[in-house]
Amino acid sequence: MADLELMGIRKSFGPVEILHGIDLAVRNGEFCVFVGPSGCGKSTLLRLVAGLEEVTEGKIAIDGRDVTDVQPAQRGIAMVFQSYALYPHMDVYENMAFGLKRARYPKAEIEQRVQRAAKTLHIESLLTRRPRDLSGGQRQRVAIGRAIVREPKLFLFDEPLSNLDAALRVEMRVELAKLKAELGATIVYVTHDQIEAMTLADRIVVMNDGRVEQAGAPLDLYHAPANLFVAGFIGSPKMNFVPAQAVAMQGGAVVVRLFDGGTLALPVAKPIDTGAELTLGVRPEHLRLGGEGGLAVPGEIVVAELLGGESYLHVRIHGQTIVVKTDGAVTPHRGDRIDVVLPTAHCHLFDADRRRISGAA
Numbered sequence: 001m002a003d004l005e006l007m008g009i010r011k012s013f014g015p016v017e018i019l020h021g022i023d024l025a026v027r028n029g030e031f032c033v034f035v036g037p038s039g040c041g042k043s044t045l046l047r048l049v050a051g052l053e054e055v056t057e058g059k060i061a062i063d064g065r066d067v068t069d070v071q072p073a074q075r076g077i078a079m080v081f082q083s084y085a086l087y088p089h090m091d092v093y094e095n096m097a098f099g100l101k102r103a104r105y106p107k108a109e110i111e112q113r114v115q116r117a118a119k120t121l122h123i124e125s126l127l128t129r130r131p132r133d134l135s136g137g138q139r140q141r142v143a144i145g146r147a148i149v150r151e152p153k154l155f156l157f158d159e160p161l162s163n164l165d166a167a168l169r170v171e172m173r174v175e176l177a178k179l180k181a182e183l184g185a186t187i188v189y190v191t192h193d194q195i196e197a198m199t200l201a202d203r204i205v206v207m208n209d210g211r212v213e214q215a216g217a218p219l220d221l222y223h224a225p226a227n228l229f230v231a232g233f234i235g236s237p238k239m240n241f242v243p244a245q246a247v248a249m250q251g252g253a254v255v256v257r258l259f260d261g262g263t264l265a266l267p268v269a270k271p272i273d274t275g276a277e278l279t280l281g282v283r284p285e286h287l288r289l290g291g292e293g294g295l296a297v298p299g300e301i302v303v304a305e306l307l308g309g310e311s312y313l314h315v316r317i318h319g320q321t322i323v324v325k326t327d328g329a330v331t332p333h334r335g336d337r338i339d340v341v342l343p344t345a346h347c348h349l350f351d352a353d354r355r356r357i358s359g360a361a
Contacts, residue, residue, distance in 0.1 A: 002063040002076065002153035002186050003028050004049065009058035011044055018044050020210045021058070026203075031180050031187045035197040036207035036233070042190045043158055045207075049188065050079050050156050062154060078147035079156040082163060084139045086131040086146075092118075093127040096146045110149075117148040120182060121175075137168045144179070157189040161196065173199055194234055198222070206230050228354040231281050237312060239281045240322040244349070246276040254358070256280060256349070259318045264295045264342060266349050268358040278357075279350040284312065284325035286346035294343035301336045315340055 004026040011019040019041045026032045034042040047053040049060060051072035060068045067075045086095050093114055100110045118124045121141045131139055140160060147155060161169045177200055180187065191197055197204045198218045205215045206229070214226040218234075225231035231239045244256040253265040254272040258280060272278070290296065302321060303314035306328070313324040313332060317340065324340055332338065349358040 003061075004154060004186065004188065005059075005061040005064075006045075006049070007059040007061070009045065009048060009060070010056045011041075011048060011053065012056045017056075018210050019048075022212060024205060024212065024215065026186060026188060029184055029186055031189065031200060031202045032205060033189045033191060033197040033201035033203070034205050034207060035191055035194055036213075038192060040207040041210040042192075042207050046079075046156055046158055046188060046190045049154075050077055051075055076153035077156055078150045078152035078154075079158065080140075080143050080147050080160050082159045084131070084143045084163075086139060086142060088131050091128050091130055092123065092134075092142050092145075095131070095142055096127075096149055099146065099150055113149040113151070114145075117145040120148065120179070121145050135168075136164050137172055140164065140172060141175070148183070153186065155183075155185050155187045157187065159191050160189075161191070161193075169193075169196075176200055195236060198234070204234075206233060208233075225348070225356055227356060228279060228281070228350050231348060231350070231356070235283055237284050237323050237325070239283050239348075240287070242280045242282075242320065242322070244278040244280040246272045246274055246278060248274060254278075254349070258295065258342070259297055259320075262295045262297055264344060264347065266344065266347055266358045268349065270357075272351075272357070277352055279354075280342075281348040281350060282342055282346060284323040286343055287322070287324040288341040288343065289324065289326060289330070290339050291341050293345065294341045294347075296339045296341045299338060299340050301332055301334055301338060304332055304334055306331060313338075 006022050006024045009019055009022040022045060036042050048055055055068050059066060062075060096114045097110050118127060123141050126138060161172050164172060173196060201218055203215060204218055204221055206213045208229050214221055214230045221230060221234050242258055244258050246254050247257050248255040249271050250265055252267055254268045255263050255265045256278060257263050297317050299315040299317035301313050302316050305312040309328045311326045311328055311330055313326060314321050315324055348356055351357050
């Protein structure tokens with residue numbers, strides 16, 4: 001296990017700067033997930049940690065040792081790729097043992113490490129098979145096993161589940177969660193899937209356009225997003241956003257006008273100028289169909305997604321559509337008129353600079 005520290009990391013390809021000064025520390029034994037949309041720089045950052053790309057500016061340290069200019073094989077890391085990268089002419093045992101043989105480990109130790117990793121991953125019965133005889137999930141287990149046998153200080157995963165179908169992705173998420181608990185290793189994991197991030201991570205690093213938008217525990221990011229980007233990226237379906245305008249201050253709360261003139265008072269840390277343009281955010285599962293504790297607004301259902309255990313209602317309110325998550329027992333239909341309640345306790349406010357200024361903490 002190891003600590004990882006990134007200090008002022010910048011990466012450019014020619015005149016184009018991809019990473020804009022990343023400062024980040026991953027603690028010993030932590031499962032840290034880099035998440036963000038395609039092109040945000042998360043995979044590039046992982047490749048810099050692995051030594052597969054050169055740092056333009058900054059410093060990378062593993063266990064306090066500067067590895068910025070150290071070759072990948074000397075960094076004490078193991079990487080699992082999206083493409084598995086298994087040797088087709090070798091069986092599973094040979095694939096897992098290959099790196100150890102190249103490093104001239106004793107035959108008995110190689111046997112011990114491969115068997116131990118195979119048992120951990122439940123692939124003992126697959127050791128004599130070739131990659132072509134394996135399912136996608138089995139190939140991914142072999143790729144992970146090849147990393148485990150090296151007993152690295154740091155595991156790096158680059159979107160390892162993206163080639164699997166939906167059912168296998170769920171299965172492998174569960175297996176990775178178990179593996180995390182068993183290994184107690186330091187893991188840096190890259191994905192664009194925020195559900196993977198929420199279910200696997202001890203800490204999530206949300207990236208956008210080569211910068212870190214926010215880093216923290218999954219539920220901290222969910223309940224207290226730092227800005228509009230994080231609020232919209234974390235959570236599925238994503239948070240609803242509604243234009244709002246500040247109309248008055250009442251003690252430590254700002255009164256905002258929404259939709260057709262309805263108002264809601266929300267606590268803020270500092271006074272907000274009257275007339276300021278704001279954005280109100282509320283998650284689909286926090287909206288209610290009628291009741292007290294917030295602003296009730298009438299709307300019309302334009303789409304009803306009935307999924308059995310839950311339903312997603314797309315409701316048009318004064319020209320804007322918001323999504324309401326309800327219990328699956330609720331079976332409204334397109335065209336139905338309903339009252340949607342925006343609960344004060346679960347509303348977030350964002351200022352013109354997209355920063356969160358109020359809401360549930």
